[in-house]
Amino acid sequence: MVVVGLTGNIGSGKSTVAKAFVALGIPVFNSDDEAKKAYAIPSIQNEVIEILGSPKGSAEDPWEGSQKGLKEGPSEGDYLDFSKDSWKSKIASIIFSNVEKRLRLEKLIHNFVQNEFISWKAKQNAKYIIREAALADSFQPENCDWLIEVNANRETRLQRVILRSRLTEEEFNKRDSLQKTNGAFPSERKFQIENNENRNILSEILEIHRKLIS
Numbered sequence: 001m002v003v004v005g006l007t008g009n010i011g012s013g014k015s016t017v018a019k020a021f022v023a024l025g026i027p028v029f030n031s032d033d034e035a036k037k038a039y040a041i042p043s044i045q046n047e048v049i050e051i052l053g054s055p056k057g058s059a060e061d062p063w064e065g066s067q068k069g070l071k072e073g074p075s076e077g078d079y080l081d082f083s084k085d086s087w088k089s090k091i092a093s094i095i096f097s098n099v100e101k102r103l104r105l106e107k108l109i110h111n112f113v114q115n116e117f118i119s120w121k122a123k124q125n126a127k128y129i130i131r132e133a134a135l136a137d138s139f140q141p142e143n144c145d146w147l148i149e150v151n152a153n154r155e156t157r158l159q160r161v162i163l164r165s166r167l168t169e170e171e172f173n174k175r176d177s178l179q180k181t182n183g184a185f186p187s188e189r190k191f192q193i194e195n196n197e198n199r200n201i202l203s204e205i206l207e208i209h210r211k212l213i214s
Helices: 014-023 031-038 042-052 086-095 099-122 154-165 169-178 202-213
Strands: 002-008 028-030 128-132 146-151 190-194
Touching: 002 014, 014 028, 014 128, 014 146, 014 202, 028 031, 028 099, 031 099, 031 128, 042 086, 042 099, 086 099, 154 169, 190 202
Parallel strands: 002 128, 002 146, 028 128, 146 190
Antiparallel strands: none
16 A cells, blocks of 8 residues: 655645545545544653653753652643643643653654554555655655655744644744754655645645556
């Protein structure tokens, strides 16, 4: 079965592109959605807490230390509670300023998502399937036959993200800086979709679809 990667920087509109392929009857695996499910699993929650550290630490790393076996967020007395939406911003505040912890966390979640994808793929019956993921480096020639990169200029992406997620420009810049294009993937097996404002991309999607089913 042909595996097609779908990626793009934050605000590029890759989810919109994914929906178009779903409308064409193509199965789409959303890695971001699967990653969110991982954080609801107690064993993974414990590993996340271990990676990020514990409370009442040094000034250099406020996540060091522990108290009653519970792990705490970057602010003293502010525990990482997975039952509240605030855990997302607390994790972000750490991983966007600590490369080692970010990479360890990415590896943990990537392994979970990869196993979910393998199980999902075994249940599909289509000419090709699409795996959507924000990190372009998730896709390599050995695990992906084709790659679709969705692009948009920075201002367009920024405005989309502000409207959709209420992030600040600073938060946008931090996330955007981590999402690079995949320069290692063979160009002859890569599609590019420019998804700027007021641009009709349906014809490009249909052309890619025709090529993939031929």
